[in-house]
Amino acid sequence: MSDNKTSFSRRDFIKGAALGxxxxxxxxxxxxxxxSRRFEDLPKVQRKMQSFGTCRSVKAKVVSETSWFDNGKLMADIKSAGGLLVDQYTYNWPPFGDGTGLGKGSYQKGIAQIRDLLPNRLEEAWEITKAKSVNPMNAGGFAALVEVEDMDGKVRKYLLDSGWSFAWTDECFRREGIDKMLANGEIEALIVSHEHFDHFWGLPVTLKYAPGIKIYIPDSFYAEGLQYIKDAGHKGELVKVKKGLHPIEPGMASYMFDVPIICRVFGEQSLYFNVADLGLVSITGCCHQGIILFADTAYRELAYEHDRFHGLYGGLHISPFEDWDPKYDDLVIGLRKWNLEKVGCNHCTGIVTAKKFIDAGYPVVEGTARFRTKDKAYLGNGDTIRFAKV
Amino acid sequence: MSHGSVSFLEARKLEKRWKGPLPAIVNLLFTLVIFYATWWIFQDPRGVMRLYTPYVGYMYTRWLLIILIWVAYIFDFWPFRREWMEKAHPLVKGAILTLLSVALMLALIKGFFEGLLGNYAMAYFNPDQLTKLKGITEFFAAEYAATACLMFAAIASWLSPAWVVAMEEAPWQDLKQPVKGMSIWIVTFFLSTLIYLMTMHPHMGILYYPWQEFTSITPPYWEAFANTVSGNFHIAWIMCCTVVVWLMETIWERYPFSAIRNPWGRRLSIFFAIIAISLALTFFFYFAQELAWGEAIRGHKRDAAPDWRWLHVGETAIFFLLPALFLYMYCDNWPRKFSTPVNMLVRTAIVVAAGLAVYAVYYRTSHLFLGTQKGFSHPQQFPMIPTIWLINIWLINYWFMDNWPGWTMRMKTADELAAEAAAREAEHTWSPRMLPGLAVGTAVGVALYFVIVRMVPVVSESVTLIPK
Structure with missing residues (x-):
């Protein structure tokens, strides 16, 4: 390997330099x-401390957290249709079943079966779609009633998501009195967290009672979703929420994340509340962006009481199919630094996750496991959680 | 030097069918057509078999890669006779060797991992065993088993070629096939098992509630260092090893280690240099993400999650392997006219530029034609699947089909083999006269690194890859 010649040579210099x-x-x-020196090169977090007002309290009522009833059936459908990246409108699930079977449907063929019946003749529409869809009775849906009390004591109501199965969603609406609130105009708006089947496809049930209701959607909806809003009979204002903060009323804001989601969905909006003398509260549909990102975004962007993340309610999309991954343990471990004081979780959080939260000592508000909710670790159907200074 | 003493791949000479870049263009188009047709049939979520779940599809992709390596590199096409390899039509060879590889792959996955290990050793290799556990659906049982199985292939696809590239098949290099191949195969399989048990087994052990602390180390030993309990940390450096071993073999020609005259000194230096370079790349690709997207946040689900950042290290590395292999297989490892170090540097610069371009094009457009989801960090977004799928097709084209249709093949004469070896020996040298250049070059390299560090945030801020 050695060479005794040591005189300077341009060629050798270049060879050495290239190697060097x-x-x-x-x-x-x-x-x-x-x-550890690399941290000096990383940008420091510049907090924007954007104010969005305060409210006195927030209450969430679980209208339905059971988006589907049998995990095995849902995942078998997804597996047979080709996996979690397959376009949700092709699954042939209700209400877009066209009788051709798993993975062979489309929005156009599905809606053609029921379009004329929406939103008023939902029972008939459901009977038709039930006959032509895959596993229609496995469909449930997610919806929550959010009540925000302003600093003067006035309460405003919002519906977060509109479920999936027409039959199940309507049953839940009637059970919790949502049907009457919608019909009486007591509910200010429907906030659709994202385009997923279990949060959005039950839209005609809301529109049956309040076709003129204001609707907030992420501006990332696909063409099929936008068409469905029209086909379902919506007559009111449609607000497309762009990426970032969207204040709704003092102490309440939506935040849209442009996050890619399974079943070909893109973007989710979640809700922030700044509760007086308490801190930040979050209410989410699925929180596909992740609760840590949601919390971290608030930290970077917003000003809130006592600079404290007080509590949360909703689906946290950690192990929705009771699957597990070590990165979820990272979340269970990583959540500790936020010192949450009140946690109500259900739906796509995963019962395993809820139990790991409880094992880790987090202040999980347990539920009553009624109306087909499976476990008390979840805040279940018909249960309520309130965030207010006592 | 005769044909018998060198492998078939070394003994053959590929000659362009047409002058200029036409053969490369024709072969690129030919392989891309095959890529897209097979992607649609086997992987695409809108296609026929829809194996991109993603782990099931990824498992088959990784296993096909390692079987191709075993057939061509470890067993030198045994039991096929050299005569047949020399005379059979490339299409016939391609079809037969590919079908054999697929059959071996299925036998290993279904027979060895799912059947033997999954039923008599570790349940997580067998989806049917996993579905017996309460709450685990068939879909995730298949995904978990596929994850375990594919990680074994990932480790083997670093170690198996490393035994040829770095260890020069020693100490069995003088044996005949199949004894040589079998010896290397057994040793690399054993080492892969060892590394699997120390890297991915603890990852699998914490998939279950509660953590399987009696059968694996929980929390895993890398937690504090990697800021995650996920085995993706190991995927990062192992993927970099699988890439670097091929960079070493192709665009770097094993230089400067090939200049070491002591055989075991040379072999061990290449083997550990592959690991050292891989670790350097691993740390840099992780740092580059911090520079572009900010510090990782533990528990985050997407592009700020440490576990995803480690995974993306491996994904990033693969983007650079594509142009390196293309340069080597279809561009005759251009350039060749300079000294070896300069050739290496120019090729590396080309690979870096082309790798960045492929990365950008992939994230900008792949969702439009691969059926994947747009975005960087979707849990089902696995650029390693299409990139390795394409690499598999290129390897089949290059190893099994002698670069048909753009090239023809003939066997080198003994004189040509001897001349090649002599030229390599003359060129792959080291001289103390290179030291001044080496010192200056090293300083330039360090400066270049810090320039890159300054540039990454600026470029990241000004370029939007994910379309609205």
């Missing part, structure tokens, strides 16, 4: 890139 560039670059990569 690689050595120097790779050496620096190895020595510096994961050293």
């Amino acid at each position: 560039v690689g050595l120097g670059t790779l050496g620096a990569m190895g020595a510096y890139s994961y050293s």
